[in-house]
Amino acid sequence: xxxxxxxxxxxSVVEKEDVTxxxxxxxxxxxxxxxxxxxxxxxxxVFLIRRxxxxxxxxxxxxxxxxxxxxxxxxxxxxxxxxxxxxxxxFCALSExxxxxxxxxxGTGTRLKVLA
Amino acid sequence: EPEVTxxxxxxVTQMGQEVILRCVPISxxxxxxxxxxxxxxxxxxxxxxxxxxxxxxxxIFDDQFSxxxxxxxxxxLKIRSTKLExxxxxxxxxxxxxxxxxxxxxQHFGDGTRLSIL
Numbered sequence: 001x002x003x004x005x006x007x008x009x010x011x012s013v014v015e016k017e018d019v020t021x022x023x024x025x026x027x028x029x030x031x032x033x034x035x036x037x038x039x040x041x042x043x044x045x046v047f048l049i050r051r052x053x054x055x056x057x058x059x060x061x062x063x064x065x066x067x068x069x070x071x072x073x074x075x076x077x078x079x080x081x082x083x084x085x086x087x088x089x090x091f092c093a094l095s096e097x098x099x100x101x102x103x104x105x106x107g108t109g110t111r112l113k114v115l116a
Numbered sequence: 117e118p119e120v121t122x123x124x125x126x127x128v129t130q131m132g133q134e135v136i137l138r139c140v141p142i143s144x145x146x147x148x149x150x151x152x153x154x155x156x157x158x159x160x161x162x163x164x165x166x167x168x169x170x171x172x173x174x175x176i177f178d179d180q181f182s183x184x185x186x187x188x189x190x191x192x193l194k195i196r197s198t199k200l201e202x203x204x205x206x207x208x209x210x211x212x213x214x215x216x217x218x219x220x221x222x223q224h225f226g227d228g229t230r231l232s233i234l
Binding site for chain 1 (some may be wrong): 147149151157158159160161164172174205207209211221222223224225226227228230
């Protein structure tokens with residue numbers, strides 16, 4: 001069965017610190033997609049990144065970087081030099097393709113608090 | 117950039133009343149979804165809809181829920197007789213038609229409707 005685990009429920013860092021949010025997933029599919037979303041206090045879901053199971057290259061976008069490791073079924077997210085505006089809940093999600101419905105399975109989220 | 121729009125942003129309803137949440141997906145999208153997020157919890161899949169029928173639904177999506185695409189633009193979620201535990205944020209999402217099984221088009225989420233049941 002598919003499952004996404006975000007073991008860190010809440011992390012607090014001081015501004016300018018680096019922080020890594022962990023995501024571990026379970027799936028029987030060989031073809032799947034992984035996502036990260038940011039949910040600020042206003043409540044909307046902001047798309048950050050999508051990665052397919054065939055592409056294990058790490059990605060960097062500004063202060064954000066993602067480390068995808070199929071061997072450990074992990075898709076971790078690092079924010080470098082964190083800022084107060086990064087404070088939000090971050091969700092990791094999995095979408096399988098074999099089932100044909102492409103629904104997203106979300107983790108329970110990690111609340112990040114960046115203190116000034 | 118085209119976006120998914122949801123109305124209203126906040127709905128307050130008495131327990132036992134019917135409520136309809138509305139969504140306008142992105143115009144060329146053919147796959148539609150509803151998700152629910154109870155306050156402080158994770159986002160949970162409710163239902164997916166394609167070609168005018170439900171393609172999958174979760175255990176949460178029981179007989180009190182229904183979805184409809186009444187015209188070419190709206191996608192609605194109806195809760196027939198609301199309960200206190202239906203209080204949540206409801207997200208609509210849409211995605212383009214699948215080209216091949218390998219290509220999983222990303223879902224675009226609306227900003228959500230916060231439903232409060234009194």
